[in-house]
Amino acid sequence: MAATSEDAKAALADAERIHSATAVDEALDRMADDLTRHYRDRDPVLVCVMTGGLIPAGHLLTRLEFPLQLDYVHATRYQGSTEGGDLEWMAGPNLSLEGRDVILVDDILDGGWTLATIKDHLLAQGAASVACAVLVSKRIARQVDIEAEYVGLEVEDRYVFGFGMDYEEYHRNLRGIYAL
Ligand SMILES: O=P(O)(O)OC[C@H]1O[C@H](OP(=O)(O)OP(=O)(O)O)[C@H](O)[C@@H]1O
Ligand code: HPA
Numbered sequence: 001m002a003a004t005s006e007d008a009k010a011a012l013a014d015a016e017r018i019h020s021a022t023a024v025d026e027a028l029d030r031m032a033d034d035l036t037r038h039y040r041d042r043d044p045v046l047v048c049v050m051t052g053g054l055i056p057a058g059h060l061l062t063r064l065e066f067p068l069q070l071d072y073v074h075a076t077r078y079q080g081s082t083e084g085g086d087l088e089w090m091a092g093p094n095l096s097l098e099g100r101d102v103i104l105v106d107d108i109l110d111g112g113w114t115l116a117t118i119k120d121h122l123l124a125q126g127a128a129s130v131a132c133a134v135l136v137s138k139r140i141a142r143q144v145d146i147e148a149e150y151v152g153l154e155v156e157d158r159y160v161f162g163f164g165m166d167y168e169e170y171h172r173n174l175r176g177i178y179a180l
Helices: 005-012 020-039 054-061 111-126
Strands: 015-021 043-051 069-076 088-091 099-108 129-139 148-156 177-179
Touching: 015 020, 015 148, 020 054, 020 099, 020 129, 020 148, 043 054, 043 111, 054 099, 054 129, 069 111, 099 111, 111 129, 148 177
Parallel strands: 043 069, 043 099, 099 129, 129 148
Antiparallel strands: 015 177, 069 088
């Protein structure tokens, strides 16, 4: 049965805040500095992975003061659950990525299947390069061979939510990061 807002409130009350809003802001500043150093003259396309990538991508974008284009893909394998399944591809990208340098932005790198699959897909569409930028990297053995080039924060192997990441589709709007 789908979780209610009361369930979501109860989960938050029991959760531990593992990164404050300030820590998230500082991590985004560091990521933006690194991305600016590498991409300021490369006319990249920033591709946001919906839905969780929306919040980190939006906050990163306002810190990237150089020419870039924005696109998105919508792909999901958790669908409001805490266990991942097969990746369902729903939409995007819309721009031609032929010869372009792509910054693929998501909220979290966990088992790695999502970013690995999307990265392969974008390279198959002709992208010159695809680098992954994630707000959070979970410290676990990946299911596939992928790592992010740009990482904001690390978390241990717990289900986390906030700043894009959901608890049963709730709590993406929290400014800190919480663990069950
Ligand atoms: O590294 P993985 O184990 O593949 O997990 C990471 C992915 O899982 C979440 O997406 P989800 O499928 O839950 O969709 P959402 O973005 O709508 O939350 C998250 O946003 C990442 O895209
Ligand atoms: O720990 C997580 N939290 C939220 N979404 C996720 N998608 C993969 N892992 C997670």
